[in-house]
Amino acid sequence: MRRLKYVGAKPRVSQHGVSFDQSKPDSYTYLSAAAELLESLDFTPKEDKAVYLHEVQERSYNGKELVEFLESHCSDVDAIFEEGEAQTAALIDDYRKKVESNDKLTYDEKRAWLGNIDIMRDYYLQYTTNERAYKCILQVLADKIHENHIEYITVPLGRNYGLVFADLAQVLQDHRPPYDATMRIEEKDGKGYAILDMNRPQPLDV
DSSP states (O other): OOOOOOOOSEEEEETTEEEEETTSOOTHHHHHHHHHHHHHTOSOOOTTOEEEOSSOOOOOOOHHHHHHHHHHHOSOHHHHHHHHHHHHHHHHHHHHHHHHTOTTSOHHHHHHHHHHHHHTHHHHHHHHHHHHHHHHHHHHHHHHHHHTTOOEEEEESOTTHHHHHHHHHHHHHTSSSOOOOEEEEEEETTEEEEEEEOSOOOOOOO
16 A cells, blocks of 8 residues: 655664654654756756746645655655565564574563564654655655756755755765755845756856
8 A cells, every 4th residue: 555644753773662863853744845846847948957936835735645746746655665575574573583593682672673673664664765766856856956956056045955865965966877966055135045056156046
């Protein structure tokens, strides 16, 4: 079943219970922002190759709508969900092996730790699936930037657009061909803007 929903930060499991690593948030948080940016880029840019997204098409997608969005824009949606299952199974197996081979743990500690891992399986699966869905949209964004020879994108701050641009810059650096992309924040007339630059600086003119 194809499903996207928010679960929360990446879990950290031990014999004492479950905690969450807030430095590794759920990618679901950024899915709507990434989808909004992609839809707003769905046009032919001007000849100057600089795109100013003054008004991003803001909308809050629910899980079902996000799945439909992936089906419309990603080339291999099945892989997002099917390989997510395989990735989660491999992750769980690796965690279990490390616990089982840990000679410093007592039998009861191992049992508690393994039980906590099993309890969190569905959580891990959704966290992994959300991450793969987000990466797919980022890849489509990177391809669109390349295909349209876009060199510079400016968007008002808010709704996680800056964070998406920061992640997108990393994706572009691994793109084929690679881009020396960077993201920065600038302010003009009291308003903040996120700027994704494919390393050909141009003045901020919004």
